[in-house]
Amino acid sequence: MNGREALWDADPNQPVVGGLDADARSFLTTRTLDAEPEGKGEFPGPTIWPFLAAVATSAAFIVSVFTPWGITYGSIPIAITLIGWFWPEKQAAERRRAREIWPRA
Amino acid sequence: MAAGLTYATPPSVLDVSKLPTVQFGTKSLTWCGIIGMMAIEGMFFVLTIASYFYFHSRSVEWPPHENPPILFWGTLNLAVFLLSVIPTEWYRRRARKGDGRTVRIGLVILSIIGVINLVIRYFELRHLNCDWSLDAYGSTVWLLMGLHVTHLLTDLVDTVVLTVLFFTSRVEGKRFMDASENADYWYFVVVSWIPIYLVIYWAPRWLHA
Numbered sequence: 001m002n003g004r005e006a007l008w009d010a011d012p013n014q015p016v017v018g019g020l021d022a023d024a025r026s027f028l029t030t031r032t033l034d035a036e037p038e039g040k041g042e043f044p045g046p047t048i049w050p051f052l053a054a055v056a057t058s059a060a061f062i063v064s065v066f067t068p069w070g071i072t073y074g075s076i077p078i079a080i081t082l083i084g085w086f087w088p089e090k091q092a093a094e095r096r097r098a099r100e101i102w103p104r105a
Numbered sequence: 106m107a108a109g110l111t112y113a114t115p116p117s118v119l120d121v122s123k124l125p126t127v128q129f130g131t132k133s134l135t136w137c138g139i140i141g142m143m144a145i146e147g148m149f150f151v152l153t154i155a156s157y158f159y160f161h162s163r164s165v166e167w168p169p170h171e172n173p174p175i176l177f178w179g180t181l182n183l184a185v186f187l188l189s190v191i192p193t194e195w196y197r198r199r200a201r202k203g204d205g206r207t208v209r210i211g212l213v214i215l216s217i218i219g220v221i222n223l224v225i226r227y228f229e230l231r232h233l234n235c236d237w238s239l240d241a242y243g244s245t246v247w248l249l250m251g252l253h254v255t256h257l258l259t260d261l262v263d264t265v266v267l268t269v270l271f272f273t274s275r276v277e278g279k280r281f282m283d284a285s286e287n288a289d290y291w292y293f294v295v296v297s298w299i300p301i302y303l304v305i306y307w308a309p310r311w312l313h314a
Contacts, residue, residue: 019122028121029134037121039128083266088275096126097277102203103125103132 049085127278173309197288
C-alpha cells in the first residue's frame with residue numbers, strides 16, 4: 001500500500017496478490033513481525049444466527065436483573081444460537097474440503 | 106519467504122494459491138483467540154483466589170464457623186481430570202495429521218469423561234459444607250466453583266457438538282483445527298482445576314492448622 005486510499009494511491013506497477021478464492025470471503029493470515037503471508041482462511045457468509053445469539057444474550061441479562069436463574073436458563077437459548085452460528089453449511093464445507101491445503105509435515 | 110509462496114515477475118504478483126488453508130497452533134486465528142480467552146478467564150481465577158486469601162487475612166477463624174469441604178469428591182475429580190489428559194493428547198496429536206477415526210474416538214471418550222466430571226462436580230457442590238449466601242468465605246468458594254463449572258460445561262458442550270459434527274459429512278480440515286483447539290481448551294480446564302482444588306480443599310485445612 002502506498003497511502004491511506006489504497007485504490008487511488010496505487011502505483012501503476014503495484015504488486016498484487018493472486019490465488020485467493022473469488023467465490024468466498026477469503027483472507028490471508030500473515031506472520032506477526034514481517035507480515036509475510038503464511039496461510040489462507042475464509043470468513044463466514046451472511047447468517048441470522050449472530051443476531052439471534054445477541055437477542056438471546058440480551059434476554060438472559062435482562063432476566064438476570066430480576067433473578068439469577070436468568071443466567072442459568074438463559075444459557076440454553078444462547079448455546080442453541082451459538083451452535084447454529086458455528087454449524088457449517090454443507091455446500092461451503094464441501095467447497096472448502098475440495099480446496100483445502102494442509103501444511104507440510 | 107514462507108513455504109508455498111512464489112514471486113513471479115513481471116507483473117509483480119504474489120501467488121498465494123499454494124498456501125495452506127488448514128493451520129494449527131500459533132498460525133491459527135482461533136487458537137490465538139482461545140489463548141486470549143484463557144488469559145482473561147485465568148485472571149478471573151487469580152482475582153477470586155486473591156479475594157479468598159484477603160478474606161482469610163481479615164478473619165479470626167477459617168473457615169468461619171464451618172467445616173472444610175469434604176475431600177473425597179474434589180480429589181476424585183482431580184484424578185479424573187488428570188487421567189483425561191491421556192486420551193486428549195492422543196487425539197490432539199492425531200488431529201494434526203487429519204486422522205478422522207482417532208479424533209472421533211478421542212472426542213467420544215472426552216465427552217464421556219466430561220459428563221463424569223460434571224456428575225462428580227454435582228456431588229462436590231453438595232459437600233462444600235458452606236452456603237454461598239452466608240459469608241464471604243462461602244461466596245468465594247462458590248464463585249470459584251461456579252467459574253470452573255462454567256468452563257467445564259462450556260467445554261463439554263463444545264466437545265459434544267464437535268463429536269456430533271465429526272460423525273456427519275461436513276468434516277473438513279477446519280474441524281480438525283477445532284478439535285485440536287478443543288483439546289487446548291480442555292487443558293485449561295484441567296490445569297486451572299489444580300490451584301482451585303488446592304485453595305478450596307486444602308487451604309482451609311492448612312490455614313486452620
